[in-house]
Amino acid sequence: MKLEIVTILSLVLYYLLLGYSLLVSVIYIALAVLSRIEIVSYFRKNSFVDYDDIPSSKLEPSISVIAPAYNESLNIVENIRSLLSLHYVDYEVIVVNDGSVDDSLEKLIKAYQLEKVTVEMNQRIQTKPIRKGIFKSKNPAFDKLVVIDKENGGKADALNMGLNFSRSEYVASIDVDCLLLKDALQKMIKPFLEQAEVKVIAAGGVIRIVNSCVIKNGKLLEVNLPKDLLGRVQVLEYLRSFLLGRMAWSKLNGLLIVSGAFGIFDKEIAVNLGGYDTNTVGEDMEIVVRMRRYMEEQNIKYKVAYIPDPLCWTEAPQSYKILMSQRNRWTRGTIETLKKHRKIGFNYNYNTLGMLSYPYWLLFERGAPIFEVLGFFYFLTAIFLGSLTWIQVIVFFVVAYLLVVVYSLLAILTEQFTYNQYKNKGDVSKLIVTAFLETIVFHPFILYAALKGNVDYYFNKNKKWGVMIRKGLSNNE
Numbered sequence: 001m002k003l004e005i006v007t008i009l010s011l012v013l014y015y016l017l018l019g020y021s022l023l024v025s026v027i028y029i030a031l032a033v034l035s036r037i038e039i040v041s042y043f044r045k046n047s048f049v050d051y052d053d054i055p056s057s058k059l060e061p062s063i064s065v066i067a068p069a070y071n072e073s074l075n076i077v078e079n080i081r082s083l084l085s086l087h088y089v090d091y092e093v094i095v096v097n098d099g100s101v102d103d104s105l106e107k108l109i110k111a112y113q114l115e116k117v118t119v120e121m122n123q124r125i126q127t128k129p130i131r132k133g134i135f136k137s138k139n140p141a142f143d144k145l146v147v148i149d150k151e152n153g154g155k156a157d158a159l160n161m162g163l164n165f166s167r168s169e170y171v172a173s174i175d176v177d178c179l180l181l182k183d184a185l186q187k188m189i190k191p192f193l194e195q196a197e198v199k200v201i202a203a204g205g206v207i208r209i210v211n212s213c214v215i216k217n218g219k220l221l222e223v224n225l226p227k228d229l230l231g232r233v234q235v236l237e238y239l240r241s242f243l244l245g246r247m248a249w250s251k252l253n254g255l256l257i258v259s260g261a262f263g264i265f266d267k268e269i270a271v272n273l274g275g276y277d278t279n280t281v282g283e284d285m286e287i288v289v290r291m292r293r294y295m296e297e298q299n300i301k302y303k304v305a306y307i308p309d310p311l312c313w314t315e316a317p318q319s320y321k322i323l324m325s326q327r328n329r330w331t332r333g334t335i336e337t338l339k340k341h342r343k344i345g346f347n348y349n350y351n352t353l354g355m356l357s358y359p360y361w362l363l364f365e366r367g368a369p370i371f372e373v374l375g376f377f378y379f380l381t382a383i384f385l386g387s388l389t390w391i392q393v394i395v396f397f398v399v400a401y402l403l404v405v406v407y408s409l410l411a412i413l414t415e416q417f418t419y420n421q422y423k424n425k426g427d428v429s430k431l432i433v434t435a436f437l438e439t440i441v442f443h444p445f446i447l448y449a450a451l452k453g454n455v456d457y458y459f460n461k462n463k464k465w466g467v468m469i470r471k472g473l474s475n476n477e
Contacts, residue, residue: 014388017375018396024364025403028245032407035247036414039308042247043418046187046309061169061192063091063185063264066162068155069176073102075315077111079176082218084144088185093145094162095176099131099152108147113139125160125275128153134165155260156276156283163267163275172264173284177315179210179220180262184311188264191305201291202265203305204258206242208421209235210313220313225427230323232434233442234316239411243308243418250306254357256292258304260284262312269294280340282333289341289353296350310419324449331453334366369450401439408435 065083069076076095083093097105108114114135121134132149150161159173170192172185184205192200211231214222226232242259249255258265260283270276273290276283288304295302317323338345338361345362347354379396382388412431415421422428 021400028407031248032244032410035244038247038251039418060090063170063172064166064168065093065172067095067174067176068098068158070098071100071102072176073104075177076104077107078218082179086185087182094165095147096158096161097149098158105149112137112142121165123164124271125164127157127161156278160275163271170264171267175261178261179313181311187307187309198301198303200303200305202258204263205307205311207259207261208310208313209316211316223421225422233438236434239415243414244411246306247308253303254352255304256357257285258288261314280336281329282337286337289337292353327449328453331450332457335457369447404439405435
């Protein structure tokens, strides 16, 4: 009798796990197909747009580009050069040196002929105090650049300092290790100018991996696929996430995150809500959810837009240790945001945000690593007890594996038929091989990083943002 009960429970759990896996796969494929349709439509529609009209328009809004920096000596001069070369008229670049202990500030002072100035600032958001001062260039060629040196308070605190200093209508947050293409601001501001019936509160864009690319004087000269498997796997991850998932969520108006690497926000709303949350390591996701929550509660029609153009290129982690730190932080940030805003979850008063976006992130982004581990131990136990056969287990894992591969291949296909950044001989073949290898050789590591993030959040109370050691963009070639 007991054996029969165990067998029945085992079969129930088996079909629950199978159902969960199939549901995840169906949702991912549906999002991928919707994203691909939207990207192709966007690509065709915008291929005829003359973006040079935007900077010359009288309606061009002002933008403050805020770049927090902590020990970014390797990249900072090169990246600021790229920011000062953007094809946009009414913008400023605010570099916030967040208590760096390297020679970042000294390099900036030398490269851009900076001198200390006295500037009044409206302290609407509380931040750590200014350390060595505010600097502007003596050279008129760099009149758009402002450097603020402050005591260390973390990335969110540095962004809040930039918000306090900003005089613009919109703010663009960017990681200082990223490189923007010259027309990045033109394309990112376009959704704010197009929408008449709804208010665009934020816009995000595709982030691409710059590892192995050729960069000179802050300009991307040649796009190359990373030479190592770790880099190529991250390229594939970013293609799936940015080209497929986020485009679909934008179409559904359910996007919960604008990448901290590059995004534009309505400054007044962000400041009125208190700026970035300094008590989370996922400040980029949290501020978007908070802004959306506010708009829902005020019953104001709004949108979080998304641009699929490859506008921002970032240096991805080149060691498993740094990658572990990054993915650990992403997990903790997701947990913190979902917990802080749990009121909106499954709440019909928040429309798509509460009934679609939040449940998806909770069950299929936040919950996926936990379900995977539980499933793994379940299968081991079921085989040991004899309630499942090896054939059943193998079929389950083969189906799950093939669905992941299909999803990755769809991302590669979408990239090739739209922006086609990887044109070198053999690049597509390498990405396809990576798609088949990723689940076997790389995913277990990512799963471990996510689990460690859970453990650190609940038991170690880890609040650290994590250290990102860079090779340097000028050394990528």
